[in-house]
Amino acid sequence: xxxxxxxxxxxxxxxxxxxxxxxxxxxxxxxxxxxxxxxxxxxxxxxxxxxxxxxxxxxxxxxxxxxxxxxxxxxxxxxxxxxxxxxxxxxxxxxxxxxxxxxxxxxxxxxxxxxxxxxxxxxxxxxxxxxxxxxxxx
Amino acid sequence: xxxxxxxxxxxxxxxxxxxxxxxxxxxxxxxxxxxxxxxxxxxxxxxxxxxxxxxxxxxxxxxxxxxxxxxxxxxxxxxxxxxxxxxxxxxxxxxxxxxxxxxxxxxxxxxxxxxxxxxxxxxxxxxxxxxxxxxxxxxxxxxxxxxxxxxxxxxxxxxxxxxxxxxxxxxxxxxxxxxxxxxxxxxxxxxxxxxxxxxxxxxxx
Numbered sequence: 001x002x003x004x005x006x007x008x009x010x011x012x013x014x015x016x017x018x019x020x021x022x023x024x025x026x027x028x029x030x031x032x033x034x035x036x037x038x039x040x041x042x043x044x045x046x047x048x049x050x051x052x053x054x055x056x057x058x059x060x061x062x063x064x065x066x067x068x069x070x071x072x073x074x075x076x077x078x079x080x081x082x083x084x085x086x087x088x089x090x091x092x093x094x095x096x097x098x099x100x101x102x103x104x105x106x107x108x109x110x111x112x113x114x115x116x117x118x119x120x121x122x123x124x125x126x127x128x129x130x131x132x133x134x135x136x137x138x
Numbered sequence: 139x140x141x142x143x144x145x146x147x148x149x150x151x152x153x154x155x156x157x158x159x160x161x162x163x164x165x166x167x168x169x170x171x172x173x174x175x176x177x178x179x180x181x182x183x184x185x186x187x188x189x190x191x192x193x194x195x196x197x198x199x200x201x202x203x204x205x206x207x208x209x210x211x212x213x214x215x216x217x218x219x220x221x222x223x224x225x226x227x228x229x230x231x232x233x234x235x236x237x238x239x240x241x242x243x244x245x246x247x248x249x250x251x252x253x254x255x256x257x258x259x260x261x262x263x264x265x266x267x268x269x270x271x272x273x274x275x276x277x278x279x280x281x282x283x284x285x286x287x288x289x290x291x292x293x294x295x296x297x298x299x300x301x302x303x304x305x306x307x308x309x310x311x312x313x314x315x316x317x318x319x320x321x322x323x324x325x326x327x328x329x330x331x332x333x334x335x336x337x338x339x340x341x342x343x
Contacts, residue, residue: 028211046247046248047161047216047228047230047244047245048159048160048161048228048248049159050157050159052157081157083159083218083226083228085185085216085228085230086183086218088185088186088187089183089184089185089186089216090183092186093186094186094187094211095185095186095187096187114157123158123160123250125331125335127158127225128327128328128330128331128334129331130221130222130225131160131221131225131227131327132324132327132328134219134221134222134225135219135221135227135320135323135324135327136320136324138179138219138316138320
């Protein structure tokens with residue numbers, strides 16, 4: 001899973017001193033500055049929480065201050081409303097890292113995060129019906 | 139696309155206007171066909187999660203503690219089925235190995251239900267998953283992946299062998315087949331609906 005994160009160009013056989021077993025070349029939490037939890041807002045991003053670009057995001061000047069990983073996440077959100085899981089897969093970053101980065105984006109007002117359906121109140125019958133019909137029609 | 143402003147702190151969002159995402163887990167023993175099933179019904183993508191194996195480092199929050207934290211990278215499959223704009227199903231293939239149990243707790247939170255894939259040649263491989271969902275009262279169906287060459291058993295035999303609660307559906311399926319996979323999901327959603335209604339009636343009555 002990590003072999004594609006190792007740089008440019010085709011690898012010359014025998015030239016690599018590390019392999020997939022060595023883990024990613026850049027430690028995942030390096031891009032979060034070592035933070036393993038989202039910031040003070042204390043949001044727990046569910047895997048299927050949907051991330052939407054804020055209607056009134058901060059200006060380009062502030063965006064320029066973001067790191068490359070923050071910006072690539074933001075670009076993915078702009079393209080389409082996506083779940084945390086999809087963002088992680090598309091950005092090729094572990095979910096834990098994406099949660100921290102999204103916490104930053106949420107706090108600085110770039111994105112909003114929708115809460116998934118809480119366990120106690122599963123969707124009503126009408127929605128389930130719609131899901132069943134939708135599956136049939138696929 | 140218009141989306142209801144639903145903050146993470148907001149109380150009762152109206153499900154009609156906000157985007158809705160539903161989570162379904164696909165569990166079962168190693169090599170039983172989870173990836174195949176998720177791939178058959180949806181566009182599939184691998185997802186990496188970096189999780190802490192021990193909670194020892196939890197209180198350490200500065201950069202100095204990172205080295206000592208025991209993390210592991212777990213890969214799982216996930217897929218998405220768009221029912222309509224604003225209503226999507228997300229499928230997560232749970233990692234088969236026991237040492238990744240800790241991941242299940244997060245995955246199962248708020249899940250609509252689960253598919254437990256079973257292979258009749260190694261039925262015992264799905265016991266842990268069946269136990270897990272039974273204990274947590276998460277609606278699930280058992281989908282018997284009918285591998286070619288495996289002796290076919292009836293749904294009833296499997297149900298008895300697994301000592302399933304009455305009402306837990308057993309579906310024979312071919313994980314490679316899209317229509318078969320869809321049928322499994324439909325049975326699950328129907329079952330989840332029934333269980334949910336029964337629970338509502340319990341709380342009222």
